[in-house]
Amino acid sequence: MIPCQRSLFDIPDHIAYFNCAYMSPQLKSGQAAGYAGVDRKSAPWTVTPNDFFAESEQARALFATLVNAGPDDIAIISSASYGLAVAARNIAVENGQKILVLAEQFPSNYFCWTELAKRTGATVVVIETPADHDWTAALLAAIDDQVAVAALPHNHWTNGALLDLEAIGQKLREHGAKLVLDVTQSIGAMPIDVARVKPDFLVAACYKWMLGPYSLGFMYVAPEFQDGEPLEYNWIARAGSENFAGLVDYSENYQPGACRFDMGERANFTLMPMAIAALEQLLGWKVPEIQKTLAARTADIAQKCEKLGFKSLPLSLRAGHFLGLRHEKGLPGDLLDRLLAEDIYISVRGTSLRITPHLFNNDADVDKLIAALSRQL
Known part of the structure; x- marks a missing residue:
């Protein structure tokens, strides 16, 4: 278990921030790296x-x-949507084939596939929320020879419902289908191993669980797609771009690997140092330990909220860093405003009260949240 790391963030004591799935606060090390980057560009x-x-x-x-x-x-x-557009541009989809997505999936991992379906005659098939919330079983049942691609998260962004990506990826491969993942709501807080899951594309924005800046992200590209078509034709992705004097000697060749898919102006002298500071910290903490610690935190909150009439998915069906709560009487429409007045920050997504803590949360934050919910409901 990782002890509380609040001292590494600039969070006032009176703020109870349980909204990392919305946007993480910046690490102090990331702040310093960003300020230094601004000074360097100056x-x-x-x-x-x-x-x-x-x-x-x-x-x-x-x-x-x-x-x-x-x-x-x-x-x-630059963003998850940028990477997903790259994936949609490079995956072959034919008339009559199916593209699988989850019900209430995040829009960036939906719209690019509906556009691809319009162009190709494919059909976007929405897997409805299973009554037992077992998304893995529902997806495995939907995969057949007509599926071209499944575009999925690691966990659902509204309530943290978990997918077994290894099992899903295996069945997709058996049917010749591709797997595209948006792991923005899990990367940095929950382990993922592309050597085991074997996605064709995996995208992630930095500004949530990776504790990094906005407008920057990363994409894994499987080797078979690394000679594909980029969205941009920027200079830095070309072979020999290190030689500034020779840039007018235009090269048709690219830098090796997935570099051809890099966004233009990737060498952002402010954002890139911030991302490096955040990634170094995550690797220092170790992601499995982050997940273990956050799972204990959400389990504690879930147990305390159960006494207030809330229900949540069991830990076996949800990501440990996510807690989606539903109340037997529904939620007051102004609940978030009431909590904000007490400096408590959470979200509502769909019908779920979404609580997403990180290592900066402490027991005092939890006590403050439970006391406020007790008063407001």
């Missing part, structure tokens, strides 16, 4: 050509370690 004479590459490659390697991949398998992207 003095461009200190920025060397090597700076356009060194930090990008460091961040790429750190993220690769997080998902058990090689650095050449990782592209640097």
Whole structure:
């Protein structure tokens, strides 16, 4: 179990922030790295050509370690939707085939597939919420020879309902189908091993569970897709781009691996150092230990909220860092506003009261939350 890490964040004592699935607070180390990046850009004479590459490659390697991949398998992207658009551009889908998504899936991992279906004559099949909340069984039952791709999360963004991606990936491969993952709501808080899951594409934005900045993310690309078509044709992805004087000697060749899919202006001198600081911290804590610690925290909250009439998924069916609570009498429409007045930050997603803590939360935060819910319901 990891002890409370609140001292590494700039969070006032009176703030009870249980909303990491919305946006994480910044680590103090990330803050400092960002300020230093702003200062460096303010003095461009200190920025060397090597700076356009060194930090990008460091961040790429750190993220690769997080998902058990090689650095050449990782592209640097601006957002989950950017990476999903790359996936949709490169996966072959034919008329009459099916694209599987979850009911109430996050929009970025839905709209790109409906657009692809319009262009190709494929059908987006929405897997409805199972009565027993066993998404894995529902998906396995839906996979057949007509499925071209399943576009999924690791856990549902509304209530944390968990998917067994290894089992799902295995069955998809047996039917010749592809697996695309948006792990923005799990990466950094729950382990994932691409060598075991074997996704074709995996995308993640930094600003939630990776504790990083907004407008930056990473994408794993399976080797068979690494010679695919990028969204942009930027200069830095081309072979020989390290030689600034030779950029006018246009090259048709790309840098090796997934680098061709990098977004333009990837060498962001403010955001990239912030992402590096966050990734180093996550790897230092160790993601399995983060998950274990957060699972204990949400289990404690769930037990205390059960006495107030809330129900949640058992830990066997949800991610440990996520807690979706439903009340037997429903939720007051102004509940979030009432909690905000007491400096308590949570979310409502769908019909779930979503509580998503991190290592910065302490027992006092939990006591404050439970006391407020007791008064408001």
